[in-house]
Amino acid sequence: MSEARITDLYEVTMAHSYLAEGMTAPATFSLFVRKLPPGRGFLVAAGLEPVLDHLARVRVGEDDVAAFAEVLRRPRRELEPLLGLGFGGEVRAVPEGRIVLPGEPLLEVTAPLPEAQLAESFLLNQVCHQTAVASKAARCVLAAAGRPVVDFSLRRTHGVDAAEQAARLGALVGFAGTSNVAAAxxxxxxxVGTMAHSYVEAFGDEAEAFRAFARSHPGPVTFLVDTYDTVAGVAVAARVLRELGLHDGCAVRLDSGDLGALAVRAREVLDAAGLPRVRVTASGGLDEHGVDALVRAGAPIDVFAVGTLVGVAADAPYLDAAYKLVDYDGRPMMKLSAAKATAPGAKQVFRGPGFADTVALRDEPAPSGARPLLEPVMAGGRRTRPRPSLAASRALFEADLAELPAAARRLTDPEPPRAVVSERLRRFTADVRHRLEDRVRRAGAPGPQPRAG
Known part of the structure; x- marks a missing residue:
């Protein structure tokens, strides 16, 4: 399916109307998150790279026009003005991996109005989903306190594309691996991976199942030990590992029950068998809260595998995000709706030490000691720099995380930093609001009334 059709109907109808009205002057749209989900102290910017890929290749073709005409139940010739519409504008954005706060633009698009409008749905879809998942995954890394975390989410995410994104985003924030072969x-x-309970059941005997697995995969192996009785399964795994002379890099995996208590018993059994270097891996319904509880309890777990709850960002699966017009043809734009008012004008975010962030107009000078977050990443519909590596994006994340105040990193009752609005942007917003409200009042005033008689 053509990517031009991955959009909401009203994007098509608005773009078509703009073209019909000759409204093709440059427009700037700002994408931002209004507020953090409950229990979050920060967000990790993500989804930019797929957005840039999309903008670089999207173009309305003959088949797209036919599809638009079909869903609108209109003659094809009426939709032909859309033919060839692509994206030839610019994008300024916060690079993937940077930690961001509510109210700060994650990206701004400037392009002819129909082009910028048609991009809205895809951009919100990618940035919102991926930022939500990356932020959840980052909290798991915090909870693990230096122990490896791996991604097991493929089977439970909302589609295979979402699973690939979850694996990539986990790596972006420091996960050690993924079970997803395609993503890897x-x-x-x-x-990374082990075996399923069905594998053990198929052999009927745990020891034979473990031996067969090790014969097929002679490197370091991980045995799933909770198919029948977990503690007995650990003992069987220990016996097979000793029998085969396997030690370094091997592990047993716990996937059910009281993971903390079972990890203690598993460690005791392995140590008693002379296998102190065989690790204990835990999985089964874990997210940052479960991992944190196990770490705080001192459970001897070496690796945490997280899946469903992280891959779908279960406790905060969406972001209250918006893509709003802030400038058209050199005229500042803003929305006045109650509780959803926006600030006009193209913007920049300046970050001072300790996440002292300032949202300002784009052409303002940076406050002393602050640096800009939004960078030019696309011009003329083309990337302005090579795609960053995952390692480079992860380095950005790690640097920001180290600077983030401890209160924002808390997993429970975090206190996020608050970005302030520059005085110049504040005055500009007030002036634009006043002019718009005056225009609305004048437009709503009754005209001259005819005299009676």
Whole structure:
């Protein structure tokens, strides 16, 4: 399916109307998150790279025009003005991996109005979903307190594209691997995994199942030990590992029950068998809260595998985000709706030490000691720099995380930093609001009334 059709109907009808009215002057749209989801102290910017790929290749073709005409139940010739519409504008954005706060633009698009409008749905879809998942995954890294975290989310995410994104985003914030083979191959990630309970059941005997698995995969192996009785399964795994002379890099995996208590018993069994270097991996319904509880309890777990709850960002699966027009043809634009008012004008975010962030107009000078977050990433519909590596994006994340105040990193009752609005932007917003409200009042005033008689 053509990417031009991955849009909401009203984007098509608005773009068509703009073209019909000759409204093709440059427009700037700003994409931002209004407020953090409950329980969050920060967000990790993500989704930019797929957005740039989309903008670089999207173009309305003959088949797209036919599809638009069909869904609108209109003659095809009426939709032909859309033919060839693509994206030839510019994008300024916060690079993937940077930590951001509510009210700060994650990206701004400037392009002829129909082009910028048609991009809205795809951009919100990608940035919102990926930022939500990356932010959830980052909290798991915090909870693990230095222990490896791996992604097991493929089977439970909302589609295979979302699963690939979850694996990539986990790596972006520091995950050690993924069970998703396609994602591992595509992004150069470490592929990890063990066996299913069905594998053990198929053999009928745990020891024979473990031996067979080790024969097929003679490198470091991980045995799933909770198919029948977890503690007994650990003992069987220990016996097979000793029998085969396997130690370094091997592990047992706990996937059910009281993971903390079972990890203690598993560690005791492995140590008693002379296998202190065999690790304990835990999975099964874990997210940052479950991982944090196990770490705080001192559970001897070496690796955490997270899946469903992280891959779908279960406790905060969406962001209250918007893509709003802030300038058209050199005229500042803003929305006045109650509780959803926006600030006019193209913007920049300046970050001072300790996340002292300032949202300002784009052409304002940076406050002393602050640096800009939004960078030019596309001009003339083309990328202005090479695609960054995952390692480079992860380095941005790690640097921001180290600077983020401890209160914002808390998993429970975090206190996020608050971005301030520059005085110049504040005055500009007030002036534009006053002019718009005056225009609305004048437009709504009754005209001259005819005299009686």
């Amino acid at each position: 191959h595509a992004h150069g990630l470490r592929a």
